[in-house]
Amino acid sequence: MASHRKPKQNPFTGSTAARTAVTLALAGAATATALDGTGHAAPASTPTQLKAQVARYYQEAEVATDRYNGVKERADRARAALDRLTDEAARKTERLNAARNALGSYATAQYRSGGVPVGVRLLLSDSPDRFLRDASLADRAGDRQAIAVARVRDELRDVRRVRTTADARLAELKGEQAALAAHKHIIETRLEEARRLLERLPSEERAAVEGGDTGAAPVAHVVDTAHTAVDSVQAAVPAPSSRAAQAVAYAYSAIGKPYVWGATGPSAFDCSGLTQAAWQAAGVSLPRTTYTQINAGRRVARSQLAPGDLVFFYSGISHVGLYVGHGQMIHAPHPGAPVRVAPISEMPFAGASRPV
Numbered sequence: 359m360a361s362h363r364k365p366k367q368n369p370f371t372g373s374t375a376a377r378t379a380v381t382l383a384l385a386g387a388a389t390a391t392a393l394d395g396t397g398h399a400a401p402a403s404t405p406t407q408l409k410a411q412v413a414r415y416y417q418e419a420e421v422a423t424d425r426y427n428g429v430k431e432r433a434d435r436a437r438a439a440l441d442r443l444t445d446e447a448a449r450k451t452e453r454l455n456a457a458r459n460a461l462g463s464y465a466t467a468q469y470r471s472g473g474v475p476v477g478v479r480l481l482l483s484d485s486p487d488r489f490l491r492d493a494s495l496a497d498r499a500g501d502r503q504a505i506a507v508a509r510v511r512d513e514l515r516d517v518r519r520v521r522t523t524a525d526a527r528l529a530e531l532k533g534e535q536a537a538l539a540a541h542k543h544i545i546e547t548r549l550e551e552a553r554r555l556l557e558r559l560p561s562e563e564r565a566a567v568e569g570g571d572t573g574a575a576p577v578a579h580v581v582d583t584a585h586t587a588v589d590s591v592q593a594a595v596p597a598p599s600s601r602a603a604q605a606v607a608y609a610y611s612a613i614g615k616p617y618v619w620g621a622t623g624p625s626a627f628d629c630s631g632l633t634q635a636a637w638q639a640a641g642v643s644l645p646r647t648t649y650t651q652i653n654a655g656r657r658v659a660r661s662q663l664a665p666g667d668l669v670f671f672y673s674g675i676s677h678v679g680l681y682v683g684h685g686q687m688i689h690a691p692h693p694g695a696p697v698r699v700a701p702i703s704e705m706p707f708a709g710a711s712r713p714v
Contacts, residue, residue, distance in 0.1 A: 416692040419548035423619040426541035433534035443524040454513040595683030602666025604640035609688040655713035671705040
């Protein structure tokens with residue numbers, strides 16, 4: 359009987375189905391071990407990988423900062439418009455009250471002389487809707503009363519128009535404030551993620567990232583030599599205009615000042631805040647954000663760059679610096695890295711413009 363039994367097959371040398379089953383079983387065991395926390399941990403990121411992640415978080419924070427700056431501009435405009443409309447509504451309400459008081463004096467005189475016409479009584483009603491609906495009855499009044507009625511009607515229409523516009527501006531402002539909060543949350547989240555990654559870097563690597571991007575001159579050296587560099591660079595590469603020279607001089611004076619997102623100087627800057635302040639010192643107004651600054655003035659090719667030109671980076675136009683010659687720019691890099699001189703080759707070049 360035993361001779362008729364099928365011999366046992368080694369699972370590693372038997373049929374394909376058997377080998378597959380064993381493979382799946384081993385994979386399941388490995389997965390279970392990993393889920394139980396007893397498997398091998400993923401390899402730790404290298405300093406180079408950590409620095410790349412930090413750079414990516416900084417860039418994402420800068421994109422959000424640029425959006426924040428743009429929304430803040432719109433919110434400021436909406437707030438200013440709302441303030442103007444509020445003042446206008448108050449003035450028009452005063453005129454409306456004065457017109458209604460004048461109409462009331464006519465009504466009093468009419469009453470003393472024999473009664474108040476129905477139209478006038480309706481116009482003096484506390485209900486503006488009823489007032490407008492029944493205003494045609496005022497035609498029964500005399501000429502002076504008709505003029506007074508028309509003035510009340512016009513003033514009331516103006517008050518309503520202003521208040522409607524103010525309501526729309528208020529809704530717009532609330533929407534912009536919500537967008538500001540959202541962008542601010544993104545910025546703070548990315549900067550916190552970058553900070554946590556920096557804490558995992560060796561002290562020397564961390565200092566290099568916090569002090570400035572790799573390959574640039576040390577910040578302390580740049581600050582110490584900034585004033586002599588102004589003369590040498592400007593003498594070697596003349597600016598195309600006196601205003602451009604003034605913008606460059608301002609940028610050099612800002613070297614060493616901290617990066618603060620949303621800041622436009624004079625004690626701190628973000629990237630577009632620095633370029634805006636530099637050209638403002640030269641008497642030229644630039645928009646607030648990088649993606650609008652690139653359309654200020656005329657575009658110039660990389661090979662035609664001159665001191666004072668705005669140089670932009672990344673595909674989303676999320677960073678800007680001020681070109682100073684010899685392939686160098688002055689820019690506000692990111693939190694922890696103050697305003698400094700750096701090569702324009704250290705980031706993906708996206709374009710350039712010349713404000714004047």
